Amino acid sequence: MSNQDLYRSIFAACDCHLINLSGSNLAGSTDTFAGFELANLENTNWERALADRVVFRGANLRNANFTNAILSGSQFEGADVTGADFTDAIVDNAQRRLMCRKAKGVNPVTGVETRESLGC
Secondary structure (H helix, E strand, C coil): CCCCECCCCECCCCECCCCECCCCECCCCECCCCECCCCECCCCECCCCECCCCECCCCECCCCECCCCEECCCECCCCECCCCECCCCEECHHHHHHHHCCCCCECCCCCCEHHHHHCC
8 A cells, every 4th residue: 555645534543553655645634543553654744644642653654754743642652763754743742752762864855854853
């Protein structure tokens, strides 16, 4: 399912663990209460997505773009956020601090450093 145009799609309460959506466009999507544990979400676009209370534990989020996304209540334990851009995204402070411990890289699309976008 990689490289899909899922603009404004709805993944509410989706059990999407292990799914491969790498390279997909999820901008403007609604992803509340979804579970993306261990999913391959590398190079995905989540701009302006509503990803409230989403589980991204252990997911590959390398080079993902979460600019202006709402990520309140979402969990990122063990996720690889190398090169991800969280500019102006709403992220719980505890999760932001957790991601800052391992945050590195620069998003290849936006040119923004991951640590800078998280406010580390």
